[in-house]
Amino acid sequence: MDNLYLPLKAEIKDIEQETFDTKTFTFVFKDKKDQDRFQYEPGQFIEISVFGAGEAPFGMATSPIRKGYFITTIRAVGKLTKALHALKVGDEVGIRGPFGNKFPYEEARGKDILFVGGGIGLPPLRSLIHYMFDNRKDYKNITILYGARTPNDLVYKNELNEWAKKQDIKFLVTVDVGTSTWQGQIGVVPVLFKQIHLDAPNTFAFVCGPPIMIKFVIQDLLKMGFKEENIISTLERYMKCGVGKCGHCAIGHKYVCVDGPVFNFKQIKNLPEKA
């Protein structure tokens, strides 16, 4: 009998140091059959096991179209993430998933797209950003806004430089606190709204970041005239099983792991507990 809780083995193929506490891991399943069978959607998550340290959920940071491997970007903050950071290329972890729903990329076809990422909130959006880059003709104007605490907290720095050069998207970045060498924008993410023009009623916004950022960004988007159901976020909760059984991630009668993690603002607003 297949065991829902038995992780499949995957090898760490690459580790990129993003910031002082954040690394990007590239995984490939040990068994090629597992890798081929691993189909996921932008917005879904996986459970990563480091045996002896436990298991925790992480959003995928790669587009499912780019097959053969998958990437997650992880900050070392707890027991499991610290153990994961101690691993090296060639080491093995356990993977379960993919779990959860997906970003509504079909509904967003033919519309303008706005991404707003804060800090470590960019990686889950990246899975959709890559997907939309790979299907560029399906979407109209794409704008990406990204904010971090300091220039040293920006992830995917090389890739951000590429995004800044791309002609078919608009990409703006800001930091809360600059450094002596930082020549870019300073201020929290919403300051970037003043530098862009959006056709609010015809734009889908994808927002991910710390709760306080999400709150202020959504307030601004609503003021600009965004439809509640077109403001999409991906929620986080303390979570164990990922399959709707352990009970930890419940918000009212919704479970972040199976009903989410992607919710639109209309759904979030109607939850019986604060998201």
Next chain:
Amino acid sequence: MDGGEIGEASMKIKLIKEANVSEWLNGIIKKYKVMAPTKIGKNDFAFKAVKSAGDVSLEFLNPIISPVKDYLFPEKEVMLTYRKNGNSWDVESNLVDQEMVLFGLRSCDLAAMLFMDKFFLEGFKDTYYEVKRKNLITVVMSCREPMETCFCVCADCGPSSKEGFDLQLTELDGQYLVEIGSAKGEELVKLGSSFFSDASERNLAEKERIMEETKYNKFKMPTTYFSKAVRHVTTDDISENVWNKLGSRCMSCGSCSYVCPTCTCFTVYDEGDLTEGKRVRTWDSCMYGGFTREVSGHNPRAVQKERVQRRYYHKLSYYYLTKMGCHGCVGCGRCVISCLGGIDMSMVSKAARRNE
């Protein structure tokens, strides 16, 4: 349906004399692993694996830990074992694949099992629950003497079960009426076929009469009006003061969740080190501050009032009721016994109803 005898009579019914139950049970024990109520101490009972009918006490008070929950979803369960092997890992599932008879289950606990079946086996199937459940054979004993804390009648879960059992025994004078609910139940009867005789409609009517009498005359708990509590919890029109009062009385010990046979939350952790050990799951409780606390320190349910509110939202709200087909209480009364702060389903239901 035509004629009066179909319906209930479609379930096979038998009779066995009280004096023959032990020998029948010994026959079952020879073939199956059996868990049954045993006396521990002066007036305390626990379901344990039994070696002979002599260990079994059929006149028992239902124990504080639900035997069916403790078997299908135990307090602590090893899920996997892991061992480092070079750069790789050897990981083994720990699945118990053995037939088991739970003899003497009460109706409330059978109702809880049907609730857990729906929860664990719909959507993603919980492998650990599924393996044990498909191997489980249930023998229910109708309650003729409910405890002071029981209110299964209000939850429509007792004192006798209507469905879902493999066998159900109800004590009549000097004998038991045996209702056969499944082929597995019939197998158990066959193990002692010489002890069983066919029961009549009259025997069944006698059982119904006795259970009705129990229902109306023997329950001491004040009636729990679930429907009103469901409405108030769902529409969220219970004053903050009520929840504050309940929150201030809760000591976050989690005992309500542990003893509740429909509480299914768990946590998972690794026991061992980074080279060898076990992945285990244990019961968890939404009454604990750590239940929702994230590693950043952020806690969406930061105060006890919100946790109590959460628990009763889960048990009573209409959204869960429609999802599960019933509310999350079988009226076993265990929370009435366990809660030191006096917060239990009956009390909360009353507070919700009166809004005070």
